[in-house]
Structures are given as C-alpha cells and as structure tokens.
Amino acid sequence: MNLRDRSLVAAPLVAALALVSSAHCGDDSTGRQRVSFEVYAGAIRAESDSSMGWHVRVEQAAVAIGPIRWYEGPPLFGELRRMFTGVAWAHPGHYVPGGALADITARGVADLMATAPVRIATATGVSGAVQSAHLELHPSEGDLGPARAALRNGSLSLRGTATRGDVTVRFEAAPRIDVNIEGIPARATLDGTPGRFEVGVDLGALLDRVDFSTLPVQPAETVAFPETGQASNALYRGAVSGASWRFTWVAGANP
Amino acid sequence: MLRSASFVTRTSPVTAPLVAALLLASPYARAQQADDAAVAVDAAVAPAAEGAATVRAEAPRRAPSDYTFDVRTLRAVPRSSAAEFLTLAPGFLLSQHGGDGKAHQIFLRGFDAQHGQDVEFTVGGMPVNEVSNVHGQGYADLNFMIPEAVDRVRVLEGPFDPHQGDFAVAGSARFDLGAADRGTLLRASYGMFNAARAVALVAPPGERRETFLAGEYARSDGFGDNRASSRAAAMGQYARELAGGAVLRALAFTYAARFDSAGVVREDDLARGRDFFATYDTRQGGFSSRHGAVVELSLPRGRDRTSLSAFVSLRALRVRENFTGFLLDPRGDRFEQTYDAVTAGLTASHRASFTLFGRAHAWEVGLSARHDVTAQAMRRLRSADDAAYATPVDADVNATDVGLFVDLDLRVLPRVSLRGGVRADALAYQIDDRVSRDSTSPGAAPRGRRDAQGLQLGPRATVDVDLGAGFSVTAAYGKGFRSPQALTLGEGESAPFAVVHAGEVGGRFRRWFGSAGVTLFATHVDRDLVFVPELGTNVVNEMSAATTRLGVAALVRATPIRGVEVVVSGTWARATYDASGLLVPYVPPLVGRLDVAFSREVARLFDNALTVSAGLGATAVGERPLPFSERSPAWLVLDAGASARLGPVELGLSARNLTDARWRDGVFAYPSDFTPGPGGSVVPVQHFTAGRPLTILSSVTLYL
Numbered sequence: 001m002n003l004r005d006r007s008l009v010a011a012p013l014v015a016a017l018a019l020v021s022s023a024h025c026g027d028d029s030t031g032r033q034r035v036s037f038e039v040y041a042g043a044i045r046a047e048s049d050s051s052m053g054w055h056v057r058v059e060q061a062a063v064a065i066g067p068i069r070w071y072e073g074p075p076l077f078g079e080l081r082r083m084f085t086g087v088a089w090a091h092p093g094h095y096v097p098g099g100a101l102a103d104i105t106a107r108g109v110a111d112l113m114a115t116a117p118v119r120i121a122t123a124t125g126v127s128g129a130v131q132s133a134h135l136e137l138h139p140s141e142g143d144l145g146p147a148r149a150a151l152r153n154g155s156l157s158l159r160g161t162a163t164r165g166d167v168t169v170r171f172e173a174a175p176r177i178d179v180n181i182e183g184i185p186a187r188a189t190l191d192g193t194p195g196r197f198e199v200g201v202d203l204g205a206l207l208d209r210v211d212f213s214t215l216p217v218q219p220a221e222t223v224a225f226p227e228t229g230q231a232s233n234a235l236y237r238g239a240v241s242g243a244s245w246r247f248t249w250v251a252g253a254n255p
Numbered sequence: 256m257l258r259s260a261s262f263v264t265r266t267s268p269v270t271a272p273l274v275a276a277l278l279l280a281s282p283y284a285r286a287q288q289a290d291d292a293a294v295a296v297d298a299a300v301a302p303a304a305e306g307a308a309t310v311r312a313e314a315p316r317r318a319p320s321d322y323t324f325d326v327r328t329l330r331a332v333p334r335s336s337a338a339e340f341l342t343l344a345p346g347f348l349l350s351q352h353g354g355d356g357k358a359h360q361i362f363l364r365g366f367d368a369q370h371g372q373d374v375e376f377t378v379g380g381m382p383v384n385e386v387s388n389v390h391g392q393g394y395a396d397l398n399f400m401i402p403e404a405v406d407r408v409r410v411l412e413g414p415f416d417p418h419q420g421d422f423a424v425a426g427s428a429r430f431d432l433g434a435a436d437r438g439t440l441l442r443a444s445y446g447m448f449n450a451a452r453a454v455a456l457v458a459p460p461g462e463r464r465e466t467f468l469a470g471e472y473a474r475s476d477g478f479g480d481n482r483a484s485s486r487a488a489a490m491g492q493y494a495r496e497l498a499g500g501a502v503l504r505a506l507a508f509t510y511a512a513r514f515d516s517a518g519v520v521r522e523d524d525l526a527r528g529r530d531f532f533a534t535y536d537t538r539q540g541g542f543s544s545r546h547g548a549v550v551e552l553s554l555p556r557g558r559d560r561t562s563l564s565a566f567v568s569l570r571a572l573r574v575r576e577n578f579t580g581f582l583l584d585p586r587g588d589r590f591e592q593t594y595d596a597v598t599a600g601l602t603a604s605h606r607a608s609f610t611l612f613g614r615a616h617a618w619e620v621g622l623s624a625r626h627d628v629t630a631q632a633m634r635r636l637r638s639a640d641d642a643a644y645a646t647p648v649d650a651d652v653n654a655t656d657v658g659l660f661v662d663l664d665l666r667v668l669p670r671v672s673l674r675g676g677v678r679a680d681a682l683a684y685q686i687d688d689r690v691s692r693d694s695t696s697p698g699a700a701p702r703g704r705r706d707a708q709g710l711q712l713g714p715r716a717t718v719d720v721d722l723g724a725g726f727s728v729t730a731a732y733g734k735g736f737r738s739p740q741a742l743t744l745g746e747g748e749s750a751p752f753a754v755v756h757a758g759e760v761g762g763r764f765r766r767w768f769g770s771a772g773v774t775l776f777a778t779h780v781d782r783d784l785v786f787v788p789e790l791g792t793n794v795v796n797e798m799s800a801a802t803t804r805l806g807v808a809a810l811v812r813a814t815p816i817r818g819v820e821v822v823v824s825g826t827w828a829r830a831t832y833d834a835s836g837l838l839v840p841y842v843p844p845l846v847g848r849l850d851v852a853f854s855r856e857v858a859r860l861f862d863n864a865l866t867v868s869a870g871l872g873a874t875a876v877g878e879r880p881l882p883f884s885e886r887s888p889a890w891l892v893l894d895a896g897a898s899a900r901l902g903p904v905e906l907g908l909s910a911r912n913l914t915d916a917r918w919r920d921g922v923f924a925y926p927s928d929f930t931p932g933p934g935g936s937v938v939p940v941q942h943f944t945a946g947r948p949l950t951i952l953s954s955v956t957l958y959l
Contacts, residue, residue, distance in 0.1 A: 029837060029838060030880045031884065032884060033884045034883055067934055105934055126938060126939055
C-alpha cells in the first residue's frame, strides 16, 4: 500500500473523526436538574372586613400543612377567577396538573402569628416552570409532636374576635379538615437559583363567609365553632378554597 | 430483512476436501474465516456421503459496520441466551430488566431501541419484530432460539441494504440456524439459584449444516425475589439439495416460557437499606409463546439465483408489570398487557448477473410481504386481587406490509464496488378500537374502526474500495424507517413513519491473523418513540423530537494462534436532540465488549482426545446520562467458562458476573410511589433493575 492509498483511507476517516469530535462540544447533559428550596408559611390579612359585614381580627392561628406538591400544569383561569370572584375552587374541574416538579411529603406546623414566615420544610424536585400547586390539610395526629397541642387536634386552629356594630364575638375554631386542595396558582421557574416558596394563609378569606351571629355566644366567653352549622361550613369552604392560599416565590437567600 | 447470497457448489468427492483443505491452510483463508465478510469454508460441513462441500458465501458488505459472526468457537464464552450473541457486534448492549422470558431491552450505537423498535430481527428467515405490540412497537422476543442451534449472526448497523425493511433504524440482525458440528449433543446443566437446563441437539451426519433438531427445557428460581422462570423450546430445520442445485429449507419451532419479574427498585429506597435485589410487587411477570414455520426454496441458475420463502407464526404474550406502585391510582398501578398475533408472509427475490464494460455486475429485484392479525389489550389491575378496574387498551389491529426493492451490485472499477438501490414499503392498518371514547364513562361508544395507510421510499448506497494489501474503505448511506404504533393512527391518516437517515465511513485492515476496522457513523431520526413507565409502553411525546447520533466504533477480530479467537469492540456514541443539543437520556455513550475463546486438543487419554476449552467475556458500559442531568454508574461485568472433553463426555463450568459486581441492568427516572395510601412523593426519582449477581453453572455434555 503506497502513501497515496493510505491517504485515501485516512482522509475520510480523519474528516469524519473531526466531525464526531466537534459534536462533543455541546451541552453534556440531558437538561434540567435536581432542585431544592425552602417552604415557609405565614398569615395574610390577620385583620379584615368580611363579606358578611364582620370586622375580624385573628389573634392566634396555626396550621398543619402538607404534603405540598408543585406541578407544571397551569391553574385553569386561576388568577382570572381570583380576580373576579375572589375565590378559587376545591374541585377544579378540568384542571390538569401535568408533571410534578417538586414536593414535600411531610407535614409542618406553622404559627401564623409569628413575626416572620415560619419554615415548614425543604422541598425537593426537578427544574422546570411551576404553575400550580396542591396542598393537603389533614387533622393533626401524633406525628406532629408537641405542635399538635397548638392545633387542638384540628387541621388548623384560629382564635380571635369578630365585631359587627356593637356585637363582639370572641371565637375559636379547630376544624378537622381532610382535603387535597388542587390547582392553586403557584408560579415560579425552578432552575436551582436560590429562593423559597412562601405559603400565605389568607385568614380574611378563611373567615370571609362566616356569620358569627350563628354562634351560640356567651357574653365574655370564647365560643368554639360547633362541629356543624353555618360557621363551621363557611370555615370549611374557606379552607378548601384555593383563594385562601397564596403561593409566592421569593427569590434570593432564605431569611 | 437481511438475506444472504448463499449458494451451493457441487464438486467431486476428491476435489471437495482438497479445495477445502487448501483454502483452510492458506493465510488468506484464515483471514477470511476470521473476517466478518468472509467466505467461510468448513470441512466439517462437507456432507461426506454426498461428497459435496457446502460453501457459504456472504452477501456483499453493505457498510463498514456489516458484521457476520460464526459463533462456533465463541461458544466457550458463557451466554445465557442466543440473543447475547448480538454483543459480538460493536455497540450492542442487552438489558433483561423484565425477567427471563421478556424481550431484551436493546441499545445500539446511541439508540435506546427499547424491546426492538429500532432493530430489525430475523431468525431462520422469520421476522421477529411485532407490529404495534401493546408493550412496545417492534417488540422482539428472541428467547425462543436455542443457543446451541444458532450457527451464525449477521449484524448490519444502519439501514444500508435494500433488503432491510421495517424497524431497521439502528440496524438489523439476522440469526442463521444450524449446527456446524454434526452428531448428537445431550447437555444437562445445574447451578446456583436452582437453575437447571437440559438440551438435546441432533445434527445427523451427512446432512447439510442447516439440518438439525433441537429441544430445550430450562428453569430457575432466579437470583432474587420474584425472578423464577421456566421455558421449553423445540426447533427443527431440514435442508436438502434438490435436482438442479435447488435447495429446499424448512424450519419449524415452538416455544413457551413463564417468568416472574422483580421490576424496579428506587434508588432512594436502596440508600435507605432496601435490598439490591428486592421487589415491590410479587405479581409481576408474564407468559410468552411463539410457534412458527418457514419454508424456503433457492433456485440457482449459473450465477443467477431465485429465492422464495414463506413463513407463518403464532404469538402470545402476557406481561404484568408495575413501574409506579400506587402513583396513578390508590387501587394500584399494576398493569397487564396481552398481545396475540398470527403472522404470515413471504419473500421472493431474483438476482441476476450481467457483464458490462468487461466487468461482472449483478442486479436483484425482491419483495417482502407480511400480514399480522393481532389482538391486544391493557388492563389496570387492583393490587390486592388482580381484578381489572380499567382497560386503557382493547383493540384488534391488522397490519399489512408490502415491500419492494431493487438492488444493484456494480463493480465500477477493478477495486471499486458500488452497491445499492431503493426500497418502497406500503403499510396498511385496520384498527378496531374497543376502548370507550370517554375515559370517564366506560359505557360510552367505543372509538371504533379506523383505517390508515402509508408509503415509504428509501434509497441505500454503498461504495466499497479495495485498496489492496488488506486495506479497504467503505462508505454507506441509507434511509430507513419505523412504522407507527397503529393505535396512534386516526381514520384515513397517512401513516407517519419515523424516518432515519444514516451514513458512515470506515476502514478495515485484514491480515492472516484477523481483521481490524473502525467506523464513523452519523444517524438522524425525525421522531423517536419514548418509553413512559406510567403508561407501560412507548409513545410519541414531547421527548420524541428529532435526534442525531454521531459516533465511532471499532472492532478487532483475531485468531492469533491456533485454537484462540478474540473479538474486541468498542463504541462511543453521542445522541442529542436536534433542537436543544441535550443528550438523549439512558443511551450509553460507551460500550465495550471482549470475547476470548480458546479450544484445543491438549492430550490423548484412553485413546480419546482430551480437548480443553475456555472463554472469557467482558462487558463494560460507561456512565449513562439520565434525565435531570444525572448519571448512572459505569459498570464492568466479567463472565468466564471452561470445559474439558474426553471422548464423548464433556464437563463444564461457567460463571456469569465473576466478580459478583452490583450493576444496574436497567435504569429509569420517573415518579413512583410504592407505598399504599396517600402522602408519597410524586417527583421523578431514579430507579434501577438489578443485574445478575455471580451465577455459577456446571454442565455435563455427551457427544454421540
């Protein structure tokens, strides 16, 4: 074999090898990545005027939330509905969650009256654009430890006053709610950059439809929400409404 | 479909062994024997009674990556199934993630071919890929082959031959059945995990190499939870030379297997202490059977040849798997898929020679046709009692594939050959879909009947330049296709084929000791099928975008000393999505394989030859890219075997995974929740299926 023949062999091979080598210059990953972020919870509107004409002021509030899951599916008219009606929905109809991007499977208890949002847990997941979230409420059980006392065996506990005219009602509630609230608007791009999700509990929305006049009020005493009745039903509807829960992505380092 | 240009020459009783001996003695013949495109002349094949030698000529090389392996010597390397002979070809990686009885998952040169969607398989002239199988398009269960009855494997990595049809995306593989060593073989094996196997192979002396009768029974408790399996198979083939040199070949086979499957283990569970070989669901497994027959008539007329073959097969498959636990439904996500098919078809071709400008050329016209009548279903089963609670798939699919091709073999210059042609495939589907139009209302009207048809044209071309002194360079281009999953078709839809454009160039060097070659390849596919564990099948989804694969493969085959054969190969492939440049997940970029076999008579005892054989196999796989920019660990698995034969008795010992490495046979990333009840994570996590641990088998073989 002479030099020319060898060149004939080598030339196309070298050219092809160069082509293959150049192909190695691209991204050496499959895209996306594992991410984690902290989840905090705090109160929104501890003091508000309800649609039932009451001025409500919450003085103590705690909630056990979780698991929480973040999905890539958009909430169906989520923000639009919130804008016009002020409420979201417990049964979101044709909402399609799509792929799950992150979650926390444990439950965390938050003192909503703390001076700053309370850390719930660290969520783990994969990168992507989050558009909605699922949040579960369950009655407090032994797994919550000492924090269970603050919940008084409920999923959440509230204590405060409601005033309409010259009537003031001191109330407390610890409903045992067992529900998965789907399709809550929660928008963020999870790409590994620092940030956290803050779950805001809109106490005003929780209690917005409660007619405190239906409670068996005893003067100078705190009245508990009965297991049935308008107040409990309205609180339940408030709790399972997506409008009571605000997921906000806060970029930057955690507090 | 690959076809060989095999022919038979009749010689006199004197000249046959003489010619054979001369050819065997020459260095050139030894090189040819070791070479993947060589003419193999085997004196042992010569039917002495008739005084004729069977001379097997390969089809012309279609690409640098056109490999033919005579597996006779390499049997000393332990293999668990005939399918594992594929690993002799560069880039092939087989995964048995579904248990012994389910089709292998196949990786080849940057392709995750799933259970066969990208590799066209034929066995003894029978197409194996299953059209629109509910578990995966092109599902190819090769377990019905009895390893001892496999004579030769031809692998063509790419769609470069007009004979190749549906599913030849990453390439084709053809298994030729036969027995080079004539006589009767009775083998019994027993080993770890209560594995037992019995094989009988009868290859009557004096008959052609293709003639044999074989039976096999094997069972095992499996190497971990829920991995028991058993199978029984029988194959018989008879080939006879008729008047005028015509050769008639008839093949019949039957096979049935039942297997348990352990399924996947979550990586985070493993980290928490779960056993590497554990299972979440002990009701996984399946049943597989195949029965079939092939009749082929080859009519040579001088240098011309006409061939005609017909085949029929009956197929049944039932697979129960659970990839996701309780993620999709609190009743459990286990699914059962069933696929029953009757396939019939034929192939015909005529090849003729002609002379032009003083050189001999050839043309060929051929057709292939098959019709599949299938019934398939998928049901979701309640975890507690296997009661079906949902039926996502329930359909009959009839598919017809008619392919026509024209092929030219032109010797344009004394050392330059130009081969190629064009192939046209017309596919038609009749679908009777019994699933409700409204998934929330099972009583709603079914989706009903749909018909679809499509046509695909594919040119293929090869230039082969013999540079002399053992050097050659070959370049090839081909356009291939994969048919669509029929249930995805709409009424009157022009069937959307997945189209592949492939090209490669390679050089080869041949000498008396063997051959060495290197191939650079590039492949583009316009749409991939992606396995979705939640659905338990391959689908077109957002991950099905166009992909490109670039890579290099090398193969060295050598017979450095008498009795020793070495085959070593390595493949590097980079598979990326065109739009993003990101890597295609799961595809191993690096696959290496070594086979070393030794067999020699070392002494004579008691008037009998003492023959010692030994084999070593090594498979190395580099880190595999997984979704979310993660990587699976690289692994190396060694297999070794040795045997000693004295006269008619042979004792053998083989060890798979000699170092007892913990390796991940299959890797997957998706969400799952194997804990009943709410509360589990739904974020994608890594899963794996455990590879085989150290497994030692002993065997006794009688040669009668």
